[in-house]
Structures are given as structure tokens and as C-alpha cells.
Amino acid sequence: MIETIFVAGAGQMGSGIAQVAAAAGYQVLLHDVSRELVERGLERIRRQLGRDVERGRRTAEDRDAVLARIRPAEGTAQAASAELVIEAIVEDAVAKKALFRELDAVVGPDAILASNTSSIPITELASVTSRPDRFIGMHFMNPVPVMQLVEVVRGLATSDATHEAVLAVGRRMGKTCVTVRDFPGFVSNRLLMPMINEAVQALMEGVASAEDIDAVMRLGMNHPMGPLALADFIGLDTCLAIMEVLYEGFGDPKYRPSPLLRQMVRAGRLGRKTGQGFYRYDEGAGR
Secondary structure (H helix, E strand, C coil): CCCEEEEECCCHHHHHHHHHHHHCCCEEEEECCCHHHHHHHHHHHHHHHHHHHHCCCCCHHHHHHHHHCEEEECCHHHHHHCCEEEECCCCCHHHHHHHHHHHHHHCCCCCEEEECCCCCCHHHHHCCCCCHHHEEEEEECCCCCCCCEEEEEECCCCCHHHHHHHHHHHHHCCCEEEEEECCCCCCHHHHHHHHHHHHHHHHHCCCCCHHHHHHHHHHHCCCCCCHHHHHHHHCHHHHHHHHHHHHHHHCCHHHCCCHHHHHHHHCCCCEHHHCECCCECCCCCCC
């Protein structure tokens, strides 16, 4: 039975996962490479829960109970007490594999390892562990406390028991779980990222301004956010990394990243997190 969840990565995704796990009644250990990053993640959770209290979505007592179930983890060795580990670090296969090798050596024999990767093959990540049958993808959507979906990705060796256990966790978190096969980009980013990439290409070719491209998709297609604004929200480096996975995984030129996307990433214009992407952002604010 899963009672404790170790979340590796305290950034926007990891802190969101920690929050919804604790809100569902799980004990949560939140880890990152430094205590400072963990504290930032905890502060992000406090702010989100505080807004929920202000808007009447939860009581102050409930907020305090959720926070009490989240503890900082000083090192990966503390994952030994968890029945489920959810990795939510940078979208880089080398970094993820190194972390999973480390985690595999310390968690219990029955523990499940899960990755929040948005595109990297689950079977590839599982291959560096001794438990490919207890390895699975849990791709949460951003922002995690708000978005309903979790893509549950079965690797080549993922067992039925692991799949069912993770489905139960997702449902207890209040999420709708959709099971997908282990193909590059899964379903969500196989559809989303080529659209974003094509919007970047249209901007590079001068078809329309960023504002007008986004307006077409918001007003004409009823998307809540235009593709270029969404790319800024996700992070252009993450968008590029996913396109690279799709391009390499399928070998199809339709997934080739736009040269402008590569150029923006090289320039350090990564979107909201750096203050500039396809739009400029004030510090701590939106557009």
C-alpha cells in the first residue's frame, strides 16, 4: 500500500505534484539538489494554498494539514521510506538516468519508480534500473494543482500491478488518468509540440506577429492560450528538448525543431522563467 511519496525535484512541476499528493492524504518527502531549492518549492506550495484559502476553496485548517504532510528530504537516501518515487527534474535523459540509478539502489524492493517526463521513453529510463516492471510514467500537466490530466505511460516491462497502483494514486489525487503506450511524446506532446513548433516557424517566416498568431488560435480555435504564449509558459528549452526527442525518436522531418526555436534557446530567451521569450515579462508577473 502506498502511504509515502518521494518527489525528486522541487521546481514548478515537482512542488505541484507534492502539493496534490499531500492534499490527497499522502506523506510527502520533497527533494532537490539543494535545501534552498526545496525551500523555494515549499514557498511556492504555501503561496498556492494561501490563494486557495483566500478564494474559499479550502480552509486554513486544511491548508495547515496539507503543509504538515510535506517534509524536506536532505538526500535521496530518504527515498528508502517511500513506496512511490516520482521524478520531476529537468527534461534531460542523462540527468534522469543518473538519478534513477541512484534511487534504484536505495528504495525498497517493492517500491515503484515513476517519471514525470513529458517525452523521454519510459522503457529507456527503466533500463538503467533493476525494476523495469515497477517503473512507469506519470506525466502531470502544468500547473499540476489545476490541470485534471495525468498521462500514465506503460513501458515495455511495466507490470499490471504497477499500472493499477499508479492509477489508484492518480485518482486519489483527484486526477483523470489516461493510459498511453510508450512512444516519443506520448499523446499530449506528440500533438501539442508540433503545433507550437509550427507557430514558431510561421513567426520566423513573417506570416504574422506573435500576437496575431496567438489571437488566431485563441479567438478562432477557442484555445485558452495562444501557442507562443504557451511556449513561453512551458519554457522554450523544454519545448526544444521535446521536439528533439520527437525528431530523434521518429526520424521524421515533420518533427524538426524550428531554427528560430533553437536560436531563442541559445540566446537564453526561455520564456517566463527568464523574463523574455516570444513576449517580455515583468518580474514576478505575467505579460
